[in-house]
Amino acid sequence: MGVAMTPGRADRAFKTKGASALRERYWTLALTAVAVLLVAAATLHLINRTGRFLFAFPVIDPSSDPSMTAINAMIERGDLWGAGARIGSLYRFDQPAGLTALRSFSVLVLRHGLHEYDPYERCYASSALAAAGDRDEITQLVKIFEGTRKLGLQMAIADGLGDVGDADAVEALGRLYSWTDPSYRRIVVNGAAQAHDPGAIELLSRALGAPDRTTRLTAARGLGQLGNARAIRVLRRFARATPDAFEKATAAYSLMRLGDTSSAEIAEPILSGRVDADARAMAALALGRARDPQMAGLLRGAMRDRDIDVRIGAAVALTHYGDRAAAKYLKAAMRDEDSVTRLHVGQLLDEMDSHNAHEVLMAAVASPDPELSLLGIRAIGLSGSVNDVELLVGLADRTGDPIARAEVAWALGRIGGHGCVAPLIAMVSEPDRSVRYTAADALDRTAMRLLRSGSSSGA
Secondary structure, X not given: OOOOOOHHHHHHHHHOOOOOOOHHHHOOOOHHHHHHHOOOOOHXXXXXXXXXXXXXXXXXXXXXXXXXXXXXXXHHOOOHXXXXXXXXXXOOOOOHHHHHHHHHHHHHHHHHHOOOOOHHHHHXXXXXXXXXXXXXXXXXXXXXXXXXXXXXXXXXXXXXHHHHOOHHHHHHXXXXXXXXXXXXXXXXXXXXXXXXXXXXXXXXXXXXXOOOHHHHHHHHXXXXXXOOOOHHHHHHHHHHHOOOHHHHHHHHHHXXXXXXXXXXXXXXXXHHOOOOHHHHHXXXXXXXXXXXXXXXXXXXXXXXXXXXXXXXXXXXXXHHHOOHHHHHHHHHHOOOOOHHHHHHHHOOHHHOOOOOOHHHHHHHHOOOOHHHHHHHHHHHHHHOOHHHHHHHHHHHHHOOOHHHHHHHXXXXXXXXXXXXXXXXXXXXXXXXXXXXXXXXXXXXXXXXXXXXXXXXXXX
């Protein structure tokens, strides 16, 4: 979920979206290398960051509020169901005071997670608390990163720092980038790609010169994720300098994400050329974001390419043009007997136009393939609205799989409407820790979003 992972999320990271092994076929040359290194673990959860506006809405000090003191005592003795019921009965969540109390409840639950036995649980709680405004947890995450040899834990910490994403977190990532062996700096780079502070541009620009190709590709992709137009000049310079078609296509894709449609001049000849399939697939994704009707014919032709990666990339791109045949193709691909083909599509669900490809998203969610269904839930969290809350809650009610339920909690936290509060409070009381702490973090995100919304409407 963009912060350090619990065991359930770490496992999910390797097996589905965190592993991003399939999506990374568009970001790296070797699928297997990415599966091992989890280059895009954070991408799967964090492309749609909204930022927390830290310190704008402080939490309640339990010692200053008798009601919160009682709730804290319940949490400390493990009565999370009772604590959730009590906060629901004492506070109104359509009022700022109630939302502030909800933040306090979430933070208290997450602080309880700092004492978990498992290091993934502790890092998850620590990074969620850092995102909620606790600066000390950033220092703690850096210490853990530097003190462990576990690659997965390091990746989770970089992921969490990227989710925090402010100047302090970016500074910490810069320190870790210098400290980390060059072979594994891509993990830190991927974390930096999720930040919202402009300082991440400097770190990612630096990584464009790394000797490791995957690190360069991750940095080029990350500069597009930042959403900051200041990265355009850096990416243009990189595209001109590199002789590598895949790197050029990745730069074009990121430039498209930043609104530079002139990068179609880079992507079009790559898709039309005789370069490797990875580069052509990436070029197709870039041209989808161009939304240029003149490119639609080229993309339709690419759907007949000899390589399946290119065909899927072109079909995903064509959802931005409202192409019904492309949606039909993607739905068929998700029913393919080959699990890799299904997940190729699943890993690119968030690249589709969510309006034009809504039926594709629904087919993914309903898929009997559990990994594909998880990716569908995630895509709804990234692109959905309050209209999808009922669907997500229904999915959680129908499954006993804690990983799926944690994914629903994550998605609800990204949507963040009033209708998300009650189901998330209920999830906090669940025995599975991946569900519990994901829901607690999602509650804090939801409360912050509602507070910001109320502050804006009252301005």
